[in-house]
Amino acid sequence: xxxINDSIAIDEGELHFEFLRxxxxxxxxxxxxxxxxxxxFDVLACPSLPEEVRARLLGLAGRRAxxxxxxxxxxxxxxxxxxxxxxxxxxxxxxxxxxxxxxxxRRETKPSRASRVRRLETKRRRGQAKQTxxxxxxxxx
Numbered sequence: 001x002x003x004i005n006d007s008i009a010i011d012e013g014e015l016h017f018e019f020l021r022x023x024x025x026x027x028x029x030x031x032x033x034x035x036x037x038x039x040x041f042d043v044l045a046c047p048s049l050p051e052e053v054r055a056r057l058l059g060l061a062g063r064r065a066x067x068x069x070x071x072x073x074x075x076x077x078x079x080x081x082x083x084x085x086x087x088x089x090x091x092x093x094x095x096x097x098x099x100x101x102x103x104x105x106r107r108e109t110k111p112s113r114a115s116r117v118r119r120l121e122t123k124r125r126r127g128q129a130k131q132t133x134x135x136x137x138x139x140x141x
Contacts, residue, residue: 002089004096008048015092016040017085022076036076039088043068049096055098071095 001009022036043054043065058065063073073095075088111119 002093004093005100008050008053008096008100010041010046010048010092010096014041014046015089017088019081023086033081035079035081035084036074037081037084037088039073039075039092040083041071041073041092042069043071052102053096053099056103057096060095060099 002015004010014040018038018040019034019035020038021034038134041055043049043061046054047055054069057071058069061071064073071092073088073091075084075091077086077087
Protein backbone atom coordinates (compact mmCIF):
# COMPACT_ATOMS: atom_id res chain seq x y z
CA UNK A 1 0.00 0.00 0.00
CA UNK A 2 1.19 3.48 -0.88
CA UNK A 3 0.10 5.89 1.84
CA ILE A 4 -1.04 9.27 0.52
CA ASN A 5 -2.38 10.67 3.79
CA ASP A 6 -4.15 9.37 6.91
CA SER A 7 -7.32 8.38 5.07
CA ILE A 8 -6.14 7.59 1.53
CA ALA A 9 -3.90 4.72 0.47
CA ILE A 10 -3.42 3.30 -3.03
CA ASP A 11 -2.97 -0.44 -3.50
CA GLU A 12 0.21 -1.22 -5.44
CA GLY A 13 -1.79 -3.70 -7.55
CA GLU A 14 -3.61 -0.73 -9.11
CA LEU A 15 -0.36 0.56 -10.60
CA HIS A 16 0.67 -0.91 -13.94
CA PHE A 17 4.25 -0.49 -15.11
CA GLU A 18 5.47 -0.67 -18.69
CA PHE A 19 9.19 -0.54 -19.47
CA LEU A 20 10.54 1.10 -22.61
CA ARG A 21 13.87 2.15 -24.02
CA UNK A 22 14.95 5.59 -22.93
CA UNK A 23 16.85 8.10 -25.01
CA UNK A 24 19.81 10.01 -23.70
CA UNK A 25 23.12 9.00 -22.10
CA UNK A 26 24.05 5.39 -21.48
CA UNK A 27 26.24 4.41 -24.41
CA UNK A 28 25.45 1.07 -26.05
CA UNK A 29 23.44 0.14 -22.97
CA UNK A 30 20.72 2.59 -24.00
CA UNK A 31 20.01 0.46 -27.09
CA UNK A 32 19.78 -2.81 -25.16
CA UNK A 33 18.05 -2.15 -21.85
CA UNK A 34 14.53 -0.83 -21.29
CA UNK A 35 15.09 1.53 -18.37
CA UNK A 36 12.33 4.10 -18.93
CA UNK A 37 9.11 3.46 -17.03
CA UNK A 38 5.52 4.32 -17.94
CA UNK A 39 3.25 4.12 -14.91
CA UNK A 40 -0.46 3.76 -15.63
CA PHE A 41 -3.05 4.38 -12.93
CA ASP A 42 -6.81 4.14 -13.48
CA VAL A 43 -8.11 7.10 -11.50
CA LEU A 44 -11.79 6.36 -12.10
CA ALA A 45 -11.51 2.72 -10.96
CA CYS A 46 -9.58 3.45 -7.74
CA PRO A 47 -11.92 2.72 -4.81
CA SER A 48 -9.84 4.55 -2.20
CA LEU A 49 -10.10 7.98 -3.85
CA PRO A 50 -13.10 10.19 -2.95
CA GLU A 51 -15.05 11.58 -5.89
CA GLU A 52 -13.89 15.21 -5.47
CA VAL A 53 -10.24 14.08 -5.27
CA ARG A 54 -10.68 12.09 -8.52
CA ALA A 55 -12.05 15.15 -10.29
CA ARG A 56 -9.22 17.39 -9.04
CA LEU A 57 -6.61 14.74 -9.89
CA LEU A 58 -7.83 14.44 -13.48
CA GLY A 59 -7.83 18.24 -13.74
CA LEU A 60 -4.28 18.51 -12.41
CA ALA A 61 -3.07 15.67 -14.64
CA GLY A 62 -4.03 17.52 -17.82
CA ARG A 63 -2.63 15.78 -20.91
CA ARG A 64 -1.25 12.93 -18.82
CA ALA A 65 -4.78 11.61 -18.27
CA UNK A 66 -6.74 10.11 -21.15
CA UNK A 67 -10.47 10.22 -21.84
CA UNK A 68 -10.81 6.83 -20.15
CA UNK A 69 -9.54 8.24 -16.83
CA UNK A 70 -6.16 6.48 -16.96
CA UNK A 71 -3.27 8.61 -15.71
CA UNK A 72 0.06 7.95 -17.43
CA UNK A 73 3.40 9.10 -15.96
CA UNK A 74 6.69 8.53 -17.80
CA UNK A 75 9.96 8.46 -15.89
CA UNK A 76 13.28 8.34 -17.72
CA UNK A 77 15.46 10.57 -15.59
CA UNK A 78 17.68 7.80 -14.19
CA UNK A 79 19.74 5.05 -15.81
CA UNK A 80 18.21 2.20 -13.84
CA UNK A 81 14.77 0.73 -14.12
CA UNK A 82 14.28 0.64 -10.35
CA UNK A 83 15.20 4.31 -9.87
CA UNK A 84 12.82 5.35 -12.67
CA UNK A 85 10.10 3.19 -11.13
CA UNK A 86 10.54 4.91 -7.75
CA UNK A 87 10.57 8.30 -9.47
CA UNK A 88 7.27 7.57 -11.26
CA UNK A 89 5.60 6.43 -8.02
CA UNK A 90 6.88 9.51 -6.14
CA UNK A 91 5.50 11.79 -8.86
CA UNK A 92 2.13 10.04 -8.68
CA UNK A 93 2.05 10.42 -4.88
CA UNK A 94 2.87 14.15 -5.15
CA UNK A 95 0.13 14.62 -7.73
CA UNK A 96 -2.46 12.81 -5.60
CA UNK A 97 -1.41 14.77 -2.48
CA UNK A 98 -1.86 17.99 -4.40
CA UNK A 99 -5.32 16.82 -5.52
CA UNK A 100 -6.29 15.98 -1.92
CA UNK A 101 -5.78 19.61 -0.85
CA UNK A 102 -9.01 21.56 -1.21
CA UNK A 103 -8.47 24.75 -3.20
CA UNK A 104 -9.06 27.94 -1.28
CA UNK A 105 -12.19 29.63 -2.65
CA ARG A 106 -11.58 32.95 -4.35
CA ARG A 107 -13.08 35.92 -2.62
CA GLU A 108 -13.99 38.77 -4.95
CA THR A 109 -12.38 42.10 -4.11
CA LYS A 110 -12.78 45.59 -5.51
CA PRO A 111 -9.79 47.70 -6.46
CA SER A 112 -9.13 50.43 -3.93
CA ARG A 113 -9.88 54.03 -4.81
CA ALA A 114 -6.15 54.88 -4.68
CA SER A 115 -5.29 52.08 -7.13
CA ARG A 116 -8.00 53.28 -9.54
CA VAL A 117 -6.64 56.85 -9.34
CA ARG A 118 -3.07 55.58 -9.96
CA ARG A 119 -4.22 53.55 -12.98
CA LEU A 120 -6.06 56.50 -14.53
CA GLU A 121 -3.13 58.85 -13.85
CA THR A 122 -0.73 56.42 -15.56
CA LYS A 123 -3.08 56.18 -18.56
CA ARG A 124 -3.31 60.00 -18.76
CA ARG A 125 0.51 60.36 -18.66
CA ARG A 126 0.96 57.69 -21.33
CA GLY A 127 -1.58 59.44 -23.55
CA GLN A 128 0.19 62.79 -23.15
CA ALA A 129 3.55 61.22 -24.02
CA LYS A 130 2.05 59.83 -27.22
CA GLN A 131 0.47 63.20 -28.06
CA THR A 132 3.90 64.87 -27.92
CA UNK A 133 5.23 62.38 -30.51
CA UNK A 134 2.66 63.47 -33.11
CA UNK A 135 3.75 65.98 -35.74
CA UNK A 136 2.29 69.47 -35.34
CA UNK A 137 -0.79 70.28 -37.40
CA UNK A 138 -3.97 68.38 -38.09
CA UNK A 139 -4.69 65.42 -40.31
CA UNK A 140 -6.45 67.47 -42.99
CA UNK A 141 -3.38 69.64 -43.79
